[in-house]
Amino acid sequence: MGFLSYMGDFAAALYSTPGNFFQNPAWLQALYALIALIILYLIRPRPKKKVIPSLMFLMKMTGKRSKNSLFHHLMRTLFLLLQFLAILFLCLALAEPFRLTEEGAKDKSVILIVDGSASSQAMIGSTTRFAFSIDAAKKNLALKNTIILAAKRPNLVLEDGDYDNGVSVLATLRPKDTGSNLADALIYAGEIAEISGARIILISDMINTDRDTDIFAIKKTLEAKQIDVEFQNVFSNIRNVGVVDMEIDEDETTLFIKNFNKFKVPLDVIIDDTKESIEIEPESIKPFGFVTLPMTTKVTLDVNDEFPVDNVIYTSTPDSTKIEILLITNNKKTTNLERALLASPHVSITKAAPPVVPDKGYDVIIIKDVLTDKFLPADIATIINNVKDGKTAIVCIQDGLLAMDLKELMPMSFYGRKNETQIMTAENKYTEVAEGTYINFGEVSPYDVARPYVNDVVALATDTNESDLVSLVKLGDGYVVYYGILEENSDFWQSPDYPLFWNNLIEILVDKKDAITNMNKKTGDILTLEDEEIIVTPSGKKLKTKSLLLEEKGIYHVGNTSVAVNLLDEKESDVSLEIKDTSESYFEEGAFEKIKVKKDLSMLFIAIGLIFLFFEFIYLKIRGDI
Numbered sequence: 001m002g003f004l005s006y007m008g009d010f011a012a013a014l015y016s017t018p019g020n021f022f023q024n025p026a027w028l029q030a031l032y033a034l035i036a037l038i039i040l041y042l043i044r045p046r047p048k049k050k051v052i053p054s055l056m057f058l059m060k061m062t063g064k065r066s067k068n069s070l071f072h073h074l075m076r077t078l079f080l081l082l083q084f085l086a087i088l089f090l091c092l093a094l095a096e097p098f099r100l101t102e103e104g105a106k107d108k109s110v111i112l113i114v115d116g117s118a119s120s121q122a123m124i125g126s127t128t129r130f131a132f133s134i135d136a137a138k139k140n141l142a143l144k145n146t147i148i149l150a151a152k153r154p155n156l157v158l159e160d161g162d163y164d165n166g167v168s169v170l171a172t173l174r175p176k177d178t179g180s181n182l183a184d185a186l187i188y189a190g191e192i193a194e195i196s197g198a199r200i201i202l203i204s205d206m207i208n209t210d211r212d213t214d215i216f217a218i219k220k221t222l223e224a225k226q227i228d229v230e231f232q233n234v235f236s237n238i239r240n241v242g243v244v245d246m247e248i249d250e251d252e253t254t255l256f257i258k259n260f261n262k263f264k265v266p267l268d269v270i271i272d273d274t275k276e277s278i279e280i281e282p283e284s285i286k287p288f289g290f291v292t293l294p295m296t297t298k299v300t301l302d303v304n305d306e307f308p309v310d311n312v313i314y315t316s317t318p319d320s321t322k323i324e325i326l327l328i329t330n331n332k333k334t335t336n337l338e339r340a341l342l343a344s345p346h347v348s349i350t351k352a353a354p355p356v357v358p359d360k361g362y363d364v365i366i367i368k369d370v371l372t373d374k375f376l377p378a379d380i381a382t383i384i385n386n387v388k389d390g391k392t393a394i395v396c397i398q399d400g401l402l403a404m405d406l407k408e409l410m411p412m413s414f415y416g417r418k419n420e421t422q423i424m425t426a427e428n429k430y431t432e433v434a435e436g437t438y439i440n441f442g443e444v445s446p447y448d449v450a451r452p453y454v455n456d457v458v459a460l461a462t463d464t465n466e467s468d469l470v471s472l473v474k475l476g477d478g479y480v481v482y483y484g485i486l487e488e489n490s491d492f493w494q495s496p497d498y499p500l501f502w503n504n505l506i507e508i509l510v511d512k513k514d515a516i517t518n519m520n521k522k523t524g525d526i527l528t529l530e531d532e533e534i535i536v537t538p539s540g541k542k543l544k545t546k547s548l549l550l551e552e553k554g555i556y557h558v559g560n561t562s563v564a565v566n567l568l569d570e571k572e573s574d575v576s577l578e579i580k581d582t583s584e585s586y587f588e589e590g591a592f593e594k595i596k597v598k599k600d601l602s603m604l605f606i607a608i609g610l611i612f613l614f615f616e617f618i619y620l621k622i623r624g625d626i
Helices: 002-016 025-042 053-059 062-094 129-139 163-172 182-196 215-224 336-342 377-388 497-510 512-518 602-623
Strands: 098-105 109-115 144-150 154-161 199-204 229-233 241-248 252-259 265-271 274-280 284-291 295-302 312-317 323-328 347-352 364-367 392-396 412-418 432-434 447-452 457-462 468-475 478-483 520-522 526-536 542-549 554-558 561-566 593-600
Touching (some): 144 182, 241 295, 295 561, 323 336, 336 497, 364 497, 377 468
Parallel strands (some): 323 364, 520 561
Antiparallel strands (some): 144 154, 295 312, 526 542, 554 561
């Protein structure tokens, strides 16, 4: 009677307050399936009894007939019972049953700082330092928990949560691919602890790379404020070889690969389908160079170590690292300007004779020696739009130039023609060929006197009266260059400064180097855009923003641009450097306090339900139904 009374009380409590036993009691409605099962059992057709005289001699033994009838009845009831119990336990599992158990907690309130930097991904056997940190954090959960994930910057992921909240949040945490800023995380935790009186526990390998501040000095400072601080070190001595720096330009990419071990290490560098074997001396850095490839490239170090984060490097460059120039001219001969530009290996020139002018997104458009009646207004409008979108247009002086309505492509007003003058060079980055050395434009005679009628003009060359001969004007996101020196009136084209001037000017204006720099960043950098755009992260997450902290290594997609992001942090890659705390704590270990914790029983109920299904299968097999 006592057991039945207990089960009755349990059933009553379950009916009135299912939330005390199930985390998702709404799923208890699935138990209606049992009612359907019972109804089907009750309305099933029953066999009809018929007397067949020729078989009556088989039914003489009344006792035996009675026993067989009882056996068949029990077997039918057993089948129903197995089905009932299997459905019962599987339905209860959907409601996520739990039981309350008591766990020991050291503190009533704790602030857990979990190191989530790149170094936390170092392997320890088949697991990682980060996994060890999460396990350690779970063991230190208290009645009230605040959790901070420490990476490039401290991230508050839980504030004043209970034990169950702490377990749930810790299960969702993932490490970042950035350096570690443990100092800021400790300072942040200290500010919270001053108000709450909570104990601070830092769980980390103690590699603090983003600030030179001594984390052990911060610990002493906090303890002097009567804040209990504990460091739990998850360091393990491991092997590592990785890329710690990279230099990339239009021509060559150089990786700096460091062997952190005390022994020589052989490895293979794999670039797309090519492989090269190298050896690196103990505790040394070896540069490895290769030709810069267009678009995105993946470089892998095939080496046996325990820190995979710095073994894979991504690069990103424009589709073409060459500067694409469109020369619009009706002059079929090769001009001195063409020869000067082609002296650079980074330049590609396409010539077009008006009225046929292509529009294929050239970096630079040069207008020189065109037939004024062939140059169409629609082409001029297209060039203006391209300049406003970030391209460069260069307009060279020629006879009949004023007859063309170039609109914004001609920012100068003309005031007649003058005789010979010495060209004065404006000293700026566009005319500097070496430190303190500037272009010598020589003399010109005659020349057109021109002055800009717009603001935001940079003069590159003037006459003695400060009339512009070469000038630069900002137009939208691009530039317009006015070049007012006729080749037949000057000997500048014969000077060695002539190709230097043109290539220096164009490389600065187009700036492929800056484009490549902007397409290759380090984790922990901030990607800043002019306007909000959709950014797709390496893990596939889509964000609409104009500013993003880069916490993953890999390729980010921003519109039509791919941005390669890598760790490239020698301190963070030095995962074999053990940092010890030699200071003494002012506080002693606290006594454990019992707290009630929900233990999930869903898997147990599923297992029991499957066991009953298994016995049902055995029953059907014995009966011969399958």
